[in-house]
Amino acid sequence: MKKFVVLFVILSVMFLGTLSAKNVEITFWTLFSGGEGHIMTQFVEDFNAAHPEITVKAQKIDWLEYYNKLLTGLISGQPPDVAIMHLSVLPDYASKGVLTPVKDYVPKAFLDEYLPNIIERAHYDGELVALPLDTHPLVFYYNKKVLESAGLVDANGNPKVPQTWDEYIAWGQDVQSATGDYGASIDKFGMLGERWFIALYNQLGGSFYNEEAGKVIIDPDLAEEVYEIINVSFAGEMTPVTDYDGGEALFINDKAAYHLNGVWAMAVYPDTEGLDFGVTQVPAIEGSKPYTWGDSHSIIFPRSPNQSKDKLEAAVTFAKWVVEHSYEWANAGHLPVLTDVLESEEFLALPMREDYLDAAANAVLAPSVIGWLEFREEMWEICQKLVIGEFTEEEAAQELVNKANSILQ
């Protein structure tokens, strides 16, 4: 009898043992490198340590390769269980039915913590298909050294930071004539034709998506007004035509006073030797809020033939954990999108974050439409043609309207 009891105990312990050791392994693809990559790797390690029942296996993919690789994974039926996707491209993927809806796996209270402008874009066709991790809006950087040497300081000796675009242009021209350097610098691709355009267009009262028509309708008059502002800021080489690296180099090396760039630059600028700068929200059209462009890294759950409920649950658990710890992620410059994280001590302790945290709520994300991937590159190209003088403002606006009508669904 005693033997039986012992055997029973041993067997049951073994049985329980296998139960508690039941380990779900999930794969996670990210496109982050540098500082971002380091934080994400730490996230995965910490999560694995805190959750013995789940093992996350992360794979880092070069960001230039990332979407190609994700595409191949999705087509071949071998995607990861969890992956990163920008909300701006979400509709192009969600419309193909490759993302798993996860509303049933996430508590409502958690979703309610999200900024409304962000979580709205994580839906496609009424289904929640992603958990946003951050928002990275366009913000405004100013170089204190350049402004001081141009004499652009107020009575208290503080550098003059423009509140309106009129001031931005006037003071930028002052810098140019006082120092011979540039008034401002901005990348000629996404930053100029897409991000700055969206900020200005929304500040002028425009909105891309027309609810009634159920599609994007661009107002040619507003677009022309936007292009006028952009053109004036490029006139007389106050702003040079340059790419991302070139524009950043001008700002860092004290050759440009103002600089329009995403918040991700905050991962670099505070530690850049010799750079004395400030950061704030973008200037605004008079009478408007400083609306700005924003995108968002979100966590998606690709559909795959061998997807199980266990894996999906584990994947959502991991995603939720990462979002809840996004004050760490904010070290990379990105703004958290959960209100309690935005108000958390950990986040506010980071340097200069208070100077631009309001940009998160003023961020306008790309409209939820199919074809955005192609349309946004047309936006870049049209604006480049404008600033190199191949298009007039009117032609650029007309071209933009034509492209929206022919590409966006």
Next chain:
Amino acid sequence: MIVTNKKRNNTLAYLFFLPFGLFFVLFKIYPFIRSLYLGFFKWDIFGSPEFIGLENFYTLFGTDKFWEALWHTLYFTILTVPPLVILGFLIAILLNSKIKFVGFFRAGFYIPYILSITVISLMWKLMFNETFGIVNKITSIFGIESINWLNDPSYAMPAVAFATIWWTLGFNIILYLSAIQQIPDSYYEAATLDGANSWQRLIHITVPLIKSTHVLVIILQIIYSLQIFGQVYIMTGGGPGGTTRTLVQYIYENGFKYFKMGYAQANAAIFFLIMLGVAIAQVKLMSKRGEGY
């Protein structure tokens, strides 16, 4: 007896061909045929292809961007082929003469070709930078006003062409050098005895005797130049305002960025026809070779 031997030889030949042939069919011929086939379909990669006949081709021929990209590709080819062939030949002749440090120079001209496309593109992008780049620093010595090389439509493509010439010249030099070295010295000795000067020796001996190498270098160079993509993509991104977008970039963007696979395949088919034309020209010209030492 002879017949069986021949048969056995054939079998053996096929066996030797098999390992390569298998991969060639699987990864070149099959995708190629499938690509041509998909040109007649509307396909977004995820769903199933939908047959639309010649519509992709109609759209393609009616799209300004396609014609612009075709012109940019030809423009780049025009900018790069003559200098790469002529310079390649002239430098090969110099490197074949008895100058000091010839090994050093030979290596020096070839080294850029070893570098990867990303490295040379990023390097030249930095050097062409308007404010900080070394190119403007040098031209400013001669009083030339600084030029925004990669962001000015008139200079962007020539700048990319220049970087490409610097990068790939070494390959043509090697081809020419090996051809020149195969010409027997006795020809030159005989010519010298007859009183030919070095210019005459070059024009009447070297140039005609490496005719097939000229054809090879020119055709290869045209094919390489038509395939231009990486340098442009990294240095200018096809900009400013799409003025350096080439055909391969256009195909890549439509296929892999905008999910318009069928349309991209149709474009690739047209591109293939252009290349085929060049290749046929090569075969025709090469078969007319008549040299022998």
